[in-house]
Amino acid sequence: MNYFPDEVIEHVFDFVVSHRDRNSISLVCKSWHKIERLSRKEVFIGNCYAINPERLIGRFPCLKSLTLKGKPHFADFNLVPHEWGGFVLPWIEALARSRVGLEELRLKRMVVTDESLELLSRSFANFKSLVLVSCEGFTTDGLASIAANCRQLRELDLQENEIDDHRGQWLNCFPDSCTTLISLNFACLKGETNVAALERLVARSPNLKSLKLNRAVPLDALARLMSCAPQLVDLGVGSYENEPDPESFAKLMTAIEKCMSLRSLSGFLEVAPLCLPAFYPICQNLISLNLSYAAEIQGNHLIKLIQLCKRLQRLWILDSIGDKGLAVVAATCKELQELRVFPSDVHGEEDNNAAVTEVGLVAISAGCPKLHSILYFCKQMTNAALIAVAKNCPNFIRFRLCILEPHKPDHITSQSLDEGFGAIVQACKGLRRLSVSGLLTDQVFLYIGMYAEQLEMLSIAFAGDTDKGMLYVLNGCKKMRKLEIRDSPFGNAALLADVGRYETMRSLWMSSCEVTLGGCKRLAQNSPRLNVEIINENENNRMEQNEEDEREKVDKLYLYRTVVGTRKDAPPYVRIL
Amino acid sequence: MEVTNGLNLKDTELRLGLPGAQEEQQLEVSCVRSNNKRKNNDSTEESAPPPAKTQIVGWPPVRSNRKNNNNKNVSYVKVSMDGAPYLRKIDLKMYKNYPELLKALENMFKFTVGEYSEREGYKGSGFVPTYEDKDGDWMLVGDVPWDMFSSSCQKLRIMKGSEAPTAL
Numbered sequence: 001m002n003y004f005p006d007e008v009i010e011h012v013f014d015f016v017v018s019h020r021d022r023n024s025i026s027l028v029c030k031s032w033h034k035i036e037r038l039s040r041k042e043v044f045i046g047n048c049y050a051i052n053p054e055r056l057i058g059r060f061p062c063l064k065s066l067t068l069k070g071k072p073h074f075a076d077f078n079l080v081p082h083e084w085g086g087f088v089l090p091w092i093e094a095l096a097r098s099r100v101g102l103e104e105l106r107l108k109r110m111v112v113t114d115e116s117l118e119l120l121s122r123s124f125a126n127f128k129s130l131v132l133v134s135c136e137g138f139t140t141d142g143l144a145s146i147a148a149n150c151r152q153l154r155e156l157d158l159q160e161n162e163i164d165d166h167r168g169q170w171l172n173c174f175p176d177s178c179t180t181l182i183s184l185n186f187a188c189l190k191g192e193t194n195v196a197a198l199e200r201l202v203a204r205s206p207n208l209k210s211l212k213l214n215r216a217v218p219l220d221a222l223a224r225l226m227s228c229a230p231q232l233v234d235l236g237v238g239s240y241e242n243e244p245d246p247e248s249f250a251k252l253m254t255a256i257e258k259c260m261s262l263r264s265l266s267g268f269l270e271v272a273p274l275c276l277p278a279f280y281p282i283c284q285n286l287i288s289l290n291l292s293y294a295a296e297i298q299g300n301h302l303i304k305l306i307q308l309c310k311r312l313q314r315l316w317i318l319d320s321i322g323d324k325g326l327a328v329v330a331a332t333c334k335e336l337q338e339l340r341v342f343p344s345d346v347h348g349e350e351d352n353n354a355a356v357t358e359v360g361l362v363a364i365s366a367g368c369p370k371l372h373s374i375l376y377f378c379k380q381m382t383n384a385a386l387i388a389v390a391k392n393c394p395n396f397i398r399f400r401l402c403i404l405e406p407h408k409p410d411h412i413t414s415q416s417l418d419e420g421f422g423a424i425v426q427a428c429k430g431l432r433r434l435s436v437s438g439l440l441t442d443q444v445f446l447y448i449g450m451y452a453e454q455l456e457m458l459s460i461a462f463a464g465d466t467d468k469g470m471l472y473v474l475n476g477c478k479k480m481r482k483l484e485i486r487d488s489p490f491g492n493a494a495l496l497a498d499v500g501r502y503e504t505m506r507s508l509w510m511s512s513c514e515v516t517l518g519g520c521k522r523l524a525q526n527s528p529r530l531n532v533e534i535i536n537e538n539e540n541n542r543m544e545q546n547e548e549d550e551r552e553k554v555d556k557l558y559l560y561r562t563v564v565g566t567r568k569d570a571p572p573y574v575r576i577l
Numbered sequence: 578m579e580v581t582n583g584l585n586l587k588d589t590e591l592r593l594g595l596p597g598a599q600e601e602q603q604l605e606v607s608c609v610r611s612n613n614k615r616k617n618n619d620s621t622e623e624s625a626p627p628p629a630k631t632q633i634v635g636w637p638p639v640r641s642n643r644k645n646n647n648n649k650n651v652s653y654v655k656v657s658m659d660g661a662p663y664l665r666k667i668d669l670k671m672y673k674n675y676p677e678l679l680k681a682l683e684n685m686f687k688f689t690v691g692e693y694s695e696r697e698g699y700k701g702s703g704f705v706p707t708y709e710d711k712d713g714d715w716m717l718v719g720d721v722p723w724d725m726f727s728s729s730c731q732k733l734r735i736m737k738g739s740e741a742p743t744a745l
Contacts, residue, residue, distance in 0.1 A: 076638070077638045167713065571662060
């Protein structure tokens with residue numbers, strides 16, 4: 001089979017970068033499998049319990065970069081109890097014991113401890129990049145270890161983590177010899193920051209391209225930082241609550257004007273809107289703008305800013321922008337590819353006339369032909385609007401619509417939104433991710449099963465009437481990888497119809513549905529390659545056999561394929577069947 | 578119209594039921610008021626607390642740090658209780674005073690808090706509510722005025738009474 005020596009084949013494989021493609025290559029023949037696995041540098045593990053560290057290291061001894069994901073997606077919304085799992089320590093320990101020369105670690109929804117970070121920092125001489133997204137369990141002491149011990153550190157990117165801020169001096173722990181930083185993001189830290197240490201660090205990091213500050217970094221410090229780093233491409237602004245004095249403002253303007261490479265702006269965590277004009281000069285260069293934490297920037301200030309951002313490709317914003325603001329986006333941002341509109345008034349307590357509706361969504365779809373990803377929180381929607389959106393934008397890859405009130409129908413016709421979502425899946429042939437909401441019957445799932453051929457991830461909440469709904473999806477969407485369902489009337493019949501199907505998916509989550517303990521047991525019975533986890537809300541864990549009622553509904557079911565059997569680190573209220 | 582439950586309904590023009598269905602109005606209001614934990618005279622309050630807007634766990638699907646950040650009307654803090662497997666989260670802004678908060682905690686974790694006295698803290702039941710303030714110190718719930726507490730409380734922990742004296 002091989003006409004070329006291994007080194008040549010390996011060289012060819014170097015051009016194949018995507019994980020899926022490399023996985024496919026490794027299936028061609030034994031020889032390719034071997035060459036591929038020995039040359040693989042980056043490994044992506046979507047579910048840390050699908051495999052174990054020993055097998056990972058055994059197969060890919062030369063790996064340099066590892067991505068691990070732990071808890072299921074709904075953990076972001078407090079649906080997964082605290083000690084459920086997703087601990088990174090065993091992975092780091094195993095990697096440290098082996099000869100793997102780890103350089104990059106990317107974790108999402110995992111539990112990371114200071115001990116893990118300390119071990120990580122001491123075990124890999126060439127460690128360069130740590131990216132933690134939605135993780136928890138560590139403190140700034142752990143960050144201090146990373147800063148102090150990772151001599152080659154290029155990237156420390158902390159996104160949306162829950163970090164206990166011990167108000168220590170972790171920034172001081174970067175040695176004076178550390179000059180390799182390219183990316184530093186600590187926006188999610190809640191405590192005070194040693195601004196002087198930060199300034200010194202930035203001053204000695206000529207390669208710094210991305211800097212994201214937390215609340216504690218004030219305006220005048222920002223100006224000094226930007227003067228030291230005019231090469232910045234990506235900036236996250238901290239906060240400055242007071243009205244800026246003219247001198248500080250002028251300094252900020254001067255500093256910003258020099259940052260001609262700036263392409264991405266975020267943060268504004270507590271920002272006096274009057275400071276925004278300092279950023280006007282660079283708006284025309286921006287391709288990404290994240291104002292979703294900027295509750296103070298509203299109305300005209302926001303609109304003036306957006307009108308200058310003609311090259312924007314990515315916009316994350318709060319719904320206080322209103323339909324009017326979205327119309328401005330539609331008129332200005334013709335290059336827009338991704339839009340996320342987050343709710344500012346989560347419990348609908350204020351009579352918020354400025355919030356977005358279906359009007360804004362239609363305007364965006366009409367004005368932004370390149371739009372392919374959307375996350376949209378709103379209070380109301382209509383089928384007509386969704387049908388119009390589908391017609392305007394058949395290129396959606398990700399479409400996530402969240403109507404704040406569960407079961408809410410089309411607010412004009414009072415009908416369900418089946419037809420609207422049906423239009424979306426029918427028109428958007430490349431749709432990979434979908435979240436549905438509002439009043440929905442089994443019909444919408446019939447449409448999804450029929451048309452959403454490329455769908456990989458589906459989120460369902462408060463929708464459907466009978467088991468048929470779930471069955472339409474499982475039977476129709478052949479590429480489904482992650483299915484998450486809450487508060488919907490799907491039960492055992494749907495769950496058990498095609499048990500083999502679940503091995504073709506990464507995971508299934510069902511909470512507050514109609515599945516029973518008996519159903520889950522039957523599911524687990526002949527499925528050695530599935531872990532079926534039942535998470536029991538009730539403190540009186542009804543684990544004893546004699547008290548068990550198989551007809552009892554299960555609060556939370558999480559099942560996933562695995563090649564390493566039952567995990568050993570589950571807490572007592574998680575039962576693995 | 579007579580004053581009912583301390584509220585003169587006519588004056589406040591509550592429209593909880595159909596016009597004319599005044600019987601219903603009274604029933605709804607009294608039902609709501611019996612759920613209302615306020616002990617002080619809130620008869621000046623015009624609108625009843627909104628039971629329709631009861632919060633569903635994990636809905637809308639927005640991360641807590643976003644909820645806290647974007648809406649100054651909410652302030653979610655973690656609550657742990659010694660011995661309980663789960664941590665919970667509560668929104669401090671839902672409560673106006675200590676009795677309300679303590680009642681909610683008692684309901685959530687199924688325990689009763691002891692008698693509070695300034696001198697001796699909580700006596701009697703064996704459970705002591707404590708909180709972590711902005712400086713990172715663990716304090717006894719109840720010592721400072723409510724507003725000061727609610728703006729500085731970062732986390733709550735319900736300790737088993739036997740541990741409390743030494744730990745604090």
